[in-house]
Amino acid sequence: MYVRDAKNREEVWLLDHIESMGLDETAFRSRDYVVAVDEETGEKAGFGRIRVHKDDTGGVCELTSIGVLEGWRGQGVGAHVVERLVEYASDEGFDTVYSLTGEGAYLAQFGFQRIGESDLPPVLRERLEAKREGIDPDAVPLAIDVAEFRMPDRLREAFKRAPEGREDADDEEAAEDFGIDPDSATYKYDTGR
Numbered sequence: 001m002y003v004r005d006a007k008n009r010e011e012v013w014l015l016d017h018i019e020s021m022g023l024d025e026t027a028f029r030s031r032d033y034v035v036a037v038d039e040e041t042g043e044k045a046g047f048g049r050i051r052v053h054k055d056d057t058g059g060v061c062e063l064t065s066i067g068v069l070e071g072w073r074g075q076g077v078g079a080h081v082v083e084r085l086v087e088y089a090s091d092e093g094f095d096t097v098y099s100l101t102g103e104g105a106y107l108a109q110f111g112f113q114r115i116g117e118s119d120l121p122p123v124l125r126e127r128l129e130a131k132r133e134g135i136d137p138d139a140v141p142l143a144i145d146v147a148e149f150r151m152p153d154r155l156r157e158a159f160k161r162a163p164e165g166r167e168d169a170d171d172e173e174a175a176e177d178f179g180i181d182p183d184s185a186t187y188k189y190d191t192g193r
Contacts, residue, residue, distance in 0.1 A: 001077070001159055003084040006033035006047065014047060023065040024135055027051065033065075034084050036077045045072035048081040050088055050097070053123040060121045061089045063099040063107075076159030082110060083151055090146040097146060100128045102138030111150050112142040119143075 011030040018025045036046040046068035052061050068078045089097045131139040
């Protein structure tokens, strides 16, 4: 199992799973995502995003849209997606990573801490309001200093063993991965042109 940058051709796959999981697709760009992949089968197991918000200070980054496919949950996939995204934020020069989520307990195991709304950069205060009014009414602000990130050993070990016990792994890319409806050979997301 490994985590890599998303590829442009995975845009439809990402959007389908983001929609089915009820995650945030605001200002979607596939290049902002990473994808967890089983190295033996090529099966995609999960994904996540770092969204950079430009502001007067140069920008802030937000961890968002972490999703793990149902058959892969509980195997450390999400944890490694989070780790990769925090590393990316650090590599890009960010000292702090924010998250606006109702799943704060999950992120707390890595060192994320709840912060006051007044401590959020203004651009993220607006984002928090929008999330609460839309997809995540229970969203709260969390933050972590990238140097404080920690991966629990149990999640690291689970990730190493992630493919064990999986059945029916499918590594082939299907027409649906590219937005093509194989029954009618038309594009699934027709632009009307």
